[in-house]
Amino acid sequence: MESKSPPRCPSSVTVRRNPYRKARATPLTNPPQLPSHSTSSSKLPPISSFPIQDILSEEIPQNAPPTVTVTAASQSRSQDSIAENLRVYLRIRPLVPLKGSTKNVGDQNPSSRTKNVWPQNPSKKDSVREKKNSKKKNNESCVTVSEDCHSVTLSPPLPLQESKRIKSEVYEGFSYVFSADSTQSEVYEKMVNPLVEDFLKGKSGMLAALGPTGSGKTHTVFGSAREPGMVPLALQRIFKPAPACSSQSSRRFYLSIFEICAERGKAERICDLTSDGQDLSMQQSAIKGLQEVLVHDVAGAEQLIGRALLKRSTAMTNANSQSSRSQCIINIRRGIDSSDAETDEQSNSTVLSIVDLAGAEREKRTGSQGTRLAESNFINNTSMVFGLCLRSLLEHQKKPKKALQKHFQNSLLTRYLRDYLEGKKRMTLILTVKPGEEDYLDASYLLRQASPFMKIKFTNIEAQSNLLCNKRQFQTTFRAEQPKRIKLGSRDASMIEGKIARDENRLHDEEDLRICNAKFKNCTPLNLNSDNLMKRERNHQIMQNFAKALWSVLKQHNEKLKVAESEIQILKENLRNEKTRSIEMEKELNNLRSFCTCSKENSVASTIVKVGENFESTVHSEGHTFCSFDETKPVLDSSNRINSECSSCLRICDSTPGEDHRNVKVLSPNCNCSPENGDLVRRQQQDMSSQILSHKTSSNLSGLECIDDKQEPDALVGMTLRLLFGEKF
Numbered sequence: 001m002e003s004k005s006p007p008r009c010p011s012s013v014t015v016r017r018n019p020y021r022k023a024r025a026t027p028l029t030n031p032p033q034l035p036s037h038s039t040s041s042s043k044l045p046p047i048s049s050f051p052i053q054d055i056l057s058e059e060i061p062q063n064a065p066p067t068v069t070v071t072a073a074s075q076s077r078s079q080d081s082i083a084e085n086l087r088v089y090l091r092i093r094p095l096v097p098l099k100g101s102t103k104n105v106g107d108q109n110p111s112s113r114t115k116n117v118w119p120q121n122p123s124k125k126d127s128v129r130e131k132k133n134s135k136k137k138n139n140e141s142c143v144t145v146s147e148d149c150h151s152v153t154l155s156p157p158l159p160l161q162e163s164k165r166i167k168s169e170v171y172e173g174f175s176y177v178f179s180a181d182s183t184q185s186e187v188y189e190k191m192v193n194p195l196v197e198d199f200l201k202g203k204s205g206m207l208a209a210l211g212p213t214g215s216g217k218t219h220t221v222f223g224s225a226r227e228p229g230m231v232p233l234a235l236q237r238i239f240k241p242a243p244a245c246s247s248q249s250s251r252r253f254y255l256s257i258f259e260i261c262a263e264r265g266k267a268e269r270i271c272d273l274t275s276d277g278q279d280l281s282m283q284q285s286a287i288k289g290l291q292e293v294l295v296h297d298v299a300g301a302e303q304l305i306g307r308a309l310l311k312r313s314t315a316m317t318n319a320n321s322q323s324s325r326s327q328c329i330i331n332i333r334r335g336i337d338s339s340d341a342e343t344d345e346q347s348n349s350t351v352l353s354i355v356d357l358a359g360a361e362r363e364k365r366t367g368s369q370g371t372r373l374a375e376s377n378f379i380n381n382t383s384m385v386f387g388l389c390l391r392s393l394l395e396h397q398k399k400p401k402k403a404l405q406k407h408f409q410n411s412l413l414t415r416y417l418r419d420y421l422e423g424k425k426r427m428t429l430i431l432t433v434k435p436g437e438e439d440y441l442d443a444s445y446l447l448r449q450a451s452p453f454m455k456i457k458f459t460n461i462e463a464q465s466n467l468l469c470n471k472r473q474f475q476t477t478f479r480a481e482q483p484k485r486i487k488l489g490s491r492d493a494s495m496i497e498g499k500i501a502r503d504e505n506r507l508h509d510e511e512d513l514r515i516c517n518a519k520f521k522n523c524t525p526l527n528l529n530s531d532n533l534m535k536r537e538r539n540h541q542i543m544q545n546f547a548k549a550l551w552s553v554l555k556q557h558n559e560k561l562k563v564a565e566s567e568i569q570i571l572k573e574n575l576r577n578e579k580t581r582s583i584e585m586e587k588e589l590n591n592l593r594s595f596c597t598c599s600k601e602n603s604v605a606s607t608i609v610k611v612g613e614n615f616e617s618t619v620h621s622e623g624h625t626f627c628s629f630d631e632t633k634p635v636l637d638s639s640n641r642i643n644s645e646c647s648s649c650l651r652i653c654d655s656t657p658g659e660d661h662r663n664v665k666v667l668s669p670n671c672n673c674s675p676e677n678g679d680l681v682r683r684q685q686q687d688m689s690s691q692i693l694s695h696k697t698s699s700n701l702s703g704l705e706c707i708d709d710k711q712e713p714d715a716l717v718g719m720t721l722r723l724l725f726g727e728k729f
């Protein structure tokens with residue numbers, strides 16, 4: 001037989017993460033073999049022992065259903081859902097205006113600049129110096145985007161390579177790198193849309209634009225009339241008409257815009273850009289007195305933002321004709337219609353924040369002096385603190401023993417964004433760089449500082465913290481209501497007022513309870529539940545296995561019982577047979593006894609009569625005469641004589657048809673059949689016949705009843721011969 005070669009090893013191996021399990025006894029699948037009827041001592045099928053140890057040692061894998069194989073990939077996916085990495089995007093500003101393109105690169109070609117969607121500050125005209133600078137700029141790009149759009153290669157300009165022997169650097173791991181020809185809508189789809197969709201589902205998020213001055217942060221965040229930026233595009237999505245049945249129709253959105261700048265380059269201040277430039281203060285991480293404006297549509301929101309941007313501090317610098325001198329923050333808060341009490345209150349605290357940071361500046365490059373220099377210091381300081389917070393978070397995540405540094409205290413912006421900078425809320429970063437050779441150092445500094453941030457993880461505790469926060473809010477609200485009610489109830493002065501107040505309170509309580517019930521119905525403590533679920537799952541699995549094992553053991557017992565029953569039947573039958581046999585034997589014994597008690601002569605005579613009759617009838621039964629004492633094989637020889645051979649005692653009957661049977665020759669030496677004994681035999685037979693005849697006539701067959709008709713002729717003959725001739729026969 002041809003032997004088969006063993007199967008080839010797979011190229012990849014899937015590592016099973018399931019915990020080790022003991023091998024279980026295979027339950028009996030084939031019914032046990034019934035014993036054959038011939039063997040009464042057939043073995044009963046053995047019953048396997050009850051696998052109680054296996055059942056109790058059942059383990060359920062953590063965070064996975066018991067039957068599911070958890071591969072490394074799926075495990076990493078499940079981890080992603082718990083903690084996700086900080087998304088860092090990179091956008092490269094176009095180097096030169098493309099011919100026929102709608103894009104502008106303001107600084108390089110002021111004439112081609114499109115009018116911003118937001119009102120422009122007339123004081124920020126491009127200067128002659130800027131024009132000169134733009135002429136100087138060459139067209140060499142120092143940033144190359146990889147094919148997969150997740151990494152970039154930063155190549156130093158030739159003079160730097162030669163003088164300082166600086167080599168090209170590759171920065172990888174970006175969520176996406178937008179090349180210079182990427183459009184605003186492309187950036188929105190890949191980067192901001194997920195944030196907006198999450199925001200609409202009730203998850204807060206923040207997008208911060210970081211980069212050197214003039215690299216396109218403001219362009220990306222706000223854009224222009226032709227190329228609306230992330231804020232207008234997000235607003236378009238948020239105010240996109242929703243289906244009538246959608247709960248979104250009952251939602252309200254509030255906008256707040258403020259900036260953090262340095263007053264005369266020294267003390268930080270917060271300005272509300274939606275009001276008349278009112279100064280605000282910060283308490284812990286909350287801004288006191290910040291105005292929120294309810295917006296109903298995109299147009300209203302854009303108008304509000306346009307007005308706010310007019311108030312934003314900008315100034316002309318060597319690097320950017322309209323350089324932002326402050327950190328601008330836009331908050332879009334999702335609220336609910338007061339009539340829609342069924343909706344969860346979590347949405348009230350859902351905020352989408354978009355931060356346009358002022359671009360870091362190099363003094364040498366911008367040539368700032370006086371106030372601009374002070375602003376520049378403030379901008380650089382804030383950017384540095386922002387970076388320090390993220391670096392500290394990264395280090396803390398790498399080495400949890402290392403305490404998280406409280407860098408956030410060093411600037412208002414970082415204080416405000418504390419939750420994001422401590423990894424408690426989800427944040428996305430967009431880095432912008434200018435690709436010109438003269439911008440190499442700026443780009444290199446930014447990439448070196450910010451590229452490690454993509455390793456930062458955000459633990460998705462927001463939902464839980466929101467829940468807890470809301471629960472706490474609810475509890476405080478509920479507790480706050482109690483004294484108020486008592487207070488009102490104790491007023492006896494005005495019965496009507498008191499009644500109204502009580503009714504109002506009752507209504508509030510009922511409403512609160514209704515909201516609370518709706519909110520917490522499905523929000524029982526998650527950890528506790530997961531533990532309980534695990535236990536229940538294990539118990540369930542154990543019970544299931546127990547039932548299976550019990551069933552298989554019962555089945556085995558049932559089979560065994562069947563086999564035993566069939567064996568009992570066989571034994572009973574055998575017993576019956578034995579009984580009948582013993583009865584028969586007893587009968588036979590009786591017969592023999594009675595036979596023995598008969599007179600010897602009578603018996604012998606009757607036996608001889610019987611034997612003689614049998615003998616005669618056998619000899620004359622056919623045309624051919626042959627010996628019928630035993631099974632014989634008659635053979636006709638050439639002289640038409642029949643040779644009949646006895647297989648047991650070698651007797652040959654030699655006779656011719658028509659001749660007398662007395663010519664039979666018995667040739668068996670054992671039977672005295674030798675030829676020389678032939679005469680003796682013949683004589684004996686003649687005597688026998690004559691005795692038979694005489695007995696027939698003399699005894700009137702009186703002794704025949706002693707002979708059992710059922711006796712075999714051989715036995716009879718043997719018996720007769722023994723009686724006649726003694727033990728010789």
Ligand SMILES: Nc1ncnc2c1ncn2[C@@H]1O[C@H](COP(=O)(O)OP(=O)(O)OP(=O)(O)O)[C@@H](O)[C@H]1O
Nearest residue numbers: 104105106213214215216217218219320323324359
């Ligand atoms: N992707 C782009 N496509 C076309 N033009 C761009 C792009 N990015 C930037 N620009 C242009 O470059 C100029 C500078 O951009 P922007 O003001 O956005 O820079 P910035 O990073 O905000 O600078 P600062 O930090 O000084 O405020 C603007 O005129 C803008 O129109």
